Every structure is written in C-alpha cells, then in structure tokens.
Amino acid sequence: xxxxxTRQEGNAxxxxxxxxxxxxxxxxxRDVIRDTVTTLQPKLLVINLEAVSFIDSSGLGLLVxxxxxxxxxxxxxxxxxxxxxxxxxFDQTNLTNxxxxxxxxxxALRGA
Numbered sequence: 001x002x003x004x005x006t007r008q009e010g011n012a013x014x015x016x017x018x019x020x021x022x023x024x025x026x027x028x029x030r031d032v033i034r035d036t037v038t039t040l041q042p043k044l045l046v047i048n049l050e051a052v053s054f055i056d057s058s059g060l061g062l063l064v065x066x067x068x069x070x071x072x073x074x075x076x077x078x079x080x081x082x083x084x085x086x087x088x089x090f091d092q093t094n095l096t097n098x099x100x101x102x103x104x105x106x107x108a109l110r111g112a
Contacts, residue, residue: 001025003051004032012109013042018051021059029059033066043075046108050081055089067099076100080108 002025003018013036021029037045047063049055067077080102082090090096102108 002028004029006032006036008040008042009046009109011042012044012046013037013040014046014048014105014109016048016051020054021052021062022054022056023058026058026062030062030065033062034069037066037069037073037075041073041075042070044109044111045070045075045077046105047077047079048081048105048108049079049086050083050105052083052086055086060089060093060095064095064098076111078102078108078111080105 001019002021005016007014015033015036017029019025036042045066047066063079070077078100081104082101090099090101
C-alpha cells in the first residue's frame with residue numbers, strides 16, 4: 001500500500017511517499033504529482049522518499065517524467081532522504097546524476 005501526502009512550503013510543493021513504489025501504484029502517484037504540478041505550478045517540487053522501501057523501473061520512469069514536467073514549467077524537482085536501498089537503485093541506473101538529490105527535506109527546500 002502506498003501513502004502519499006502533499007503540502008505547500010512557501011513556493012514549494014512537497015510530496016511525501018511511504019511504501020513500495022511499483023507498477024501497481026504508479027498510476028496513483030502519477031495522478032498526485034500531475035495534479036500538483038498542473039494546479040499549483042510550483043517553482044520547486046520536492047519529493048521525499050524517506051519512507052519508500054522499494055522502487056522499480058515504473059517508479060523511476062514516473063520520477064523522470066515528473067522532472068520533465070516540472071522543467072517545462074520552469075521549475076525544479078528535488079528528491080530527498082533516499083533510503084540506502086532506494087539510493088542503490090538510483091546509482092545502478094545512473095539516475096543519481098540526472099536528479100538533484102538531497103540528504104534532508106530541509107536541504108532540498110533550500111536547494112543546498
């Protein structure tokens with residue numbers, strides 16, 4: 001089961017995800033991210049992955065699409081708090097260099 005929460009922090013939108021991000025839940029997460037980007041058009045979208053226990057290729061593809069969508073709106077997408085097993089997946093797929101990844105949510109919000 002996937003738990004998704006969204007909130008505003010100034011000009012930034014924060015999406016916090018808890019659970020496994022796989023093919024079964026990708027559509028649900030895609031809808032939340034799309035609605036957030038379309039409705040709020042944030043200058044910064046922070047996706048907090050601290051409580052994500054697993055991410056598969058469909059989840060990675062969704063994050064790539066989210067970054068492209070945010071880029072088209074002249075915004076930025078920051079990922080934060082990747083657990084070791086999720087970070088390993090990003091490293092193995094060479095996506096670590098594609099995304100701006102931060103240790104904490106506060107760092108991601110500051111762009112530090």
